[in-house]
Amino acid sequence: MEHEVVISASGLSAGYGARTVLHDVDLEVRRGEIVTIMGPSGCGKTTLLRLLVGLERPRAGGITVLGQQIGGLDEDDLDRFRRRIGMCFQFGALLNSLTVGDNLALPLREARSVPEAVISVVVRSRLAQVGLYGSESKLPNELSGGMKKRAGLARALVLDPELLFFDEPTSGLDPVTAAGLDRTILDVRRRTGTTMVVVTHDLASAFTISDRILVLLDGTIRAQGSVAEIEACRDPDVAAFVGRRAAAAETGGGAPFVAAHFS
Amino acid sequence: MVDAQRSDPASEAAPTATGRRVALAGRLDLSAAIALWNSAPPGSAPMEVDLAKVDSFTGGGAATLVALAGGRQARFVGASDDLRRYLAELPLADITRAGALEQDEEEEEELAVGEGGLVEFVAAARWFIALGFEFVYWVVVAPWRGTRLRLSKAITELNRIGVEAIPIVALIGALMGVILALNAAGQLRAYGAEKFTANLVGIALTRELAPVITAILVAGRSGSAIAAEIATMQVSDEIDALRVMGINPRAFLLVPKLLAMTIAMPVLVVLGSLVGIGGGFMVAVFGLGLPFELYWDQTIEALHVRDLVLGTLKALCFGALIGLTGCTLGMRVTGGATGVGRVTTTAVVVSYVLVIVANAFFTLLFFLAGF
Known part of the structure; x- marks a missing residue:
């Protein structure tokens, strides 16, 4: 069945100063999908994600998210738009001066007039959902890296977002914790049908959770498709990235030197 | 065991027709290879290195052989297959072509400030002014439109900025009064005008x-x-997290700090003035023997309400300048932990300059206006 398109971007270019990070990127995400943007470090994945939530402005191209042209929104409209989305940052980005519970309560207190009695139940149950029940009175620096990420996920979920964005959800986690986070992501989608865009370079995680994968190399989308399609992709760089072939392009080439100087 | 051999990594063997011949033995590691590099000064004859007795190698040792081949025209004989294979797998064509690593990136960055610095300065100045207007909007206009002011956060900040500063402001204020009184009394005594010490200290x-x-x-x-806190939040994505939650970071974070700053400064200044006058009073009455009533009357006579108003007005303005500087620089931080340190010191220096410049402006203005 065809679902409505919730994110569409065309001809996106972005950069910092003289450096171009993304050029001519097109993408489309449909409601209920989990789309993974995959690529090596420094390929522009995080920039693309920041463009989609309006944290950066593109140099060229248009982005429509949930029916709104992100580029044309003023700050108040952006704030209203962002209350419909959630984002998990790479290192959690919890406010260090607030307890974990207050971090989760923050969007509820700021964006909606939710009664405190409701907030305490919502916060505790969201924490339980990510396996952090009982951590509400801890400060972020008392949590491990994985716990911070999970608390960040709980905070992103707290307003029941229609769209959820993840920046490297599993990076720096041990395989067991990473798999647990993948399961949580799939659980959330199964239960709520939330559309998700995940940026990662973790192949195992991408192959587990994705409906569709976009491979971003050198600032352009080189391949996209289902997990099976990406695994079967013939593009040598994509193939090298998804690990079917040893990354031979980066090494080798020393033989002539050895021949010239060794006898 | 290997170390015993490492102590004498290179030994001179019979020179060849083209130059020196050196034999390496044992473990070829970075220090052994560097010793070999140092044994051949630039411009010395090409050498032939016998690697037949090398039983193991490290990555650093092998890489230094590549440098030796390039920089010292070395040739190698007797290398193990393992070493050859290791080197063959490196992208040596690219490595040997690439020049020295850039070491002075930071210096170049400093130099580049010349062009980019002005742009950044103008951008920061615009941000500073816009934040000033926005502050007025959030404090004066927004509450009438149903947006509540975050008073509880402002009170927390007020405690940090104002209440906790009372002891130091009082101490420094009192000492300023004492210093002024001592200096003034010394000069005025020559004219028999010691009682005007009170006027000078007060005004x-x-x-x-x-x-x-x-x-x-x-x-x-x-x-x-303020600069350090905001900058740290900026580099750890906390500000972006607020934005993504649909929370305006300026209204949420900066306005309470600015409000606390503009309330705390006038109060602290009045306190500092009073304690300072008290300090001068102690010196004049107990140290210099001026009658209590005389000093009191002189002070009351010299000080007008407008002096207090002017001082308070300045304090309000200085508070806003300091707060806006800290917030602006904190929000515009770039470059991780180094950036946080840089904006913190810059915030202090810029605040000092702005305060002194604004003070000169005010004083000139009041002088011209005849206050």
Whole structure:
């Protein structure tokens, strides 16, 4: 069945100063999908994600998210738009001066007039959902890296977002914790049908959770498709990235030197 | 065991027709290879290195052989297959073509400030002014439109910026009063005008010294803290997290700090002035023997309400300048932990300059206006 398109971007270019990070990127995400943007470090994945939530402005191209042209929104409209989305940052980005519970309560207190009695139940149950029940009175620096990420996920979920964005959800986690986070992501989608865009370079995680994968190399989308399609992709760089072939392009080439100087 | 061999990594063997011949033995590691590099000064004859007795190698040792081949025209004989294979797998064509690594990136960055610096300065100045207007909007206009002011956060900040600064402001204020009184009395005594010590202490403190000295203390204590806190939140994505939650970081974070700063400064300045006058009073009455009533009457006569108003007005303005500087620089931080340190010190220095410049402007303005 065809679902409505919730994110569409065309001809996106972005950069910092003289450096171009993304050029001519097109993408489309449909409601209920989990789309993974995959690529090596420094390929522009995080920039693309920041463009989609309006944290950066593109140099060229248009982005429509949930029916709104992100580029044309003023700050108040952006704030209203962002209350419909959630984002998990790479290192959690919890406010260090607030307890974990207050971090989760923050969007509820700021964006909606939710009664405190409701907030305490919502916060505790969201924490339980990510396996952090009982951590509400801890400060972020008392949590491990994985716990911070999970608390960040709980905070992103707290307003029941229609769209959820993840920046490297599993990076720096041990395989067991990473798999647990993948399961949580799939659980959330199964239960709520939330559309998700995940940026990662973790192949195992991408192959587990994705409906569709976009491979971003050198600032352009080189391949996209289902997990099976990406695994079967013939593009040598994509193939090298998804690990079917040893990354031979980066090494080798020393033989002539050895021949010239060794006898 | 290997170490025993490492102590004499290279030994001279019979020179060849083309130059020296050197034999390496044992483990070829970075230090052994560097020793070999150092044994051949630039421009020395090409050498032939016998690697037949090398039983193991490290990555650093093998890489130094590549440098030796390039920089010292070395040739190698007797290398193990393992070493050859290791080197063959490196992208040596690219490595040997690439020049020296750039070491002075930071210096270049400093130099580049020349062009980019002005752009950044203008951008920061615009941000600073826009934030000033926005502050007025959030405090004066927004509450009438149903947006509540975050008073509880402002009170927390007020405690940090104002209440916790009371002891230091009082101490410095009192000492300023004492210093002024001692200096003034020494000079005025020559004219038999010691009683005017009270006038000098009172006017100088309320109009000039208390606002400036308090501003300098508050900039050092709280302007830096604001810049560091905001900058740290910026580099750890906390500000972006607020944005993504649909929370305006300026209204949420900056306005309470600015509000606390503009309330705390006038209060601290009045306190500093009063304690300073008290300090001068102690010196004059107990140290110099001026009658209590005389000093009191002189002070009351010299000080007008307008002096207090001027001092308070300055304090309000200085508080806003310090707060806006800390917030602007904190929000515009780039470059991780180094950036946080840089904006923190910059916030203090910029605050000092702005406060002194604004003070000169005010004083000139009041002078011309005849206050």
